[in-house]
Amino acid sequence: MAAEELSVTPAAVSQQIKVLERYLGFKLFRRLARAVEVTPEGMAMLPKIHEAFECIAAAVERTRHTGDGPLIVDAPPSFASHWLIPRLARFTDANPDVVVHLSSSSHSVDGPDGSRLGGLGMFDPRAATTTVAIRYGAGHYPGMHVEKLFAPVYVPACSVNLPTAKRPLSRLADLKLHTLIHDDTLGDERHEAGWKQWLAAAGVSDVDATRGPRFANAALALEAALAGQGVTLALRPVVDFEVSSGRLMIPFEMAVASPYAYFLVTPESIAQRWPVVAFRRWLLAECSRH
16 A cells, blocks of 8 residues: 555565664564554654654645635625624734635525525635635535534624713613614524514513614624614624724623524635635634634
């Protein structure tokens, strides 16, 4: 087998082993009648040798794929604009040789039946060569390398300038004084946590959960909230950056679980390429902070 891997004859392999054994001063293999087994001395060397070969392979892979082109990252609009972009400079600073192209569309969100909203769109992981996807969904992506990032929760969010003396937002009952902004990303209230579910969980019964404008995705709903148009249900920790920067506030800490989570989805064929490995390690480290 070793001879086949190296494209040489078995005799050539045996000769090189003998040369190495003379150099080391001990046997690496015990030759039996119909088999060969590794000696205790050989077994003692194996872990470090394995580690060394992995380092060599990683170095070769990194050099080999540095010029493969940009690393394309496809992500849901709200995740891309409100979570990933504020942190992305940390990745590019640490990996200046990796050029990142960030794309964003609803194709990175699972539909109620588990399919991708809008079809394959810009991201077809089976055809991609340098593309990874951050998916908001159930996590069932056959044939893909899948790692869970985090499971968000829905909390109310609004502009810090929205509450006023005439229209406060200090009690749950105050929500009736404000516009409710709706996120129709999934388009099916049976499969997402909306105002109806949040108000019921909070024990609020005198606020109309159906009133207010509706937006096609979470990014648009958040922009409306940032513009002071009302209160939206936002995914946390996706909006934590906006909260910490003083643009958004969370008036009530009551949260309801999302039916979905965020996953990093990578074609198996490129999962071990250096730019993908570097991005995955960085992304998981960032998510672990939360």
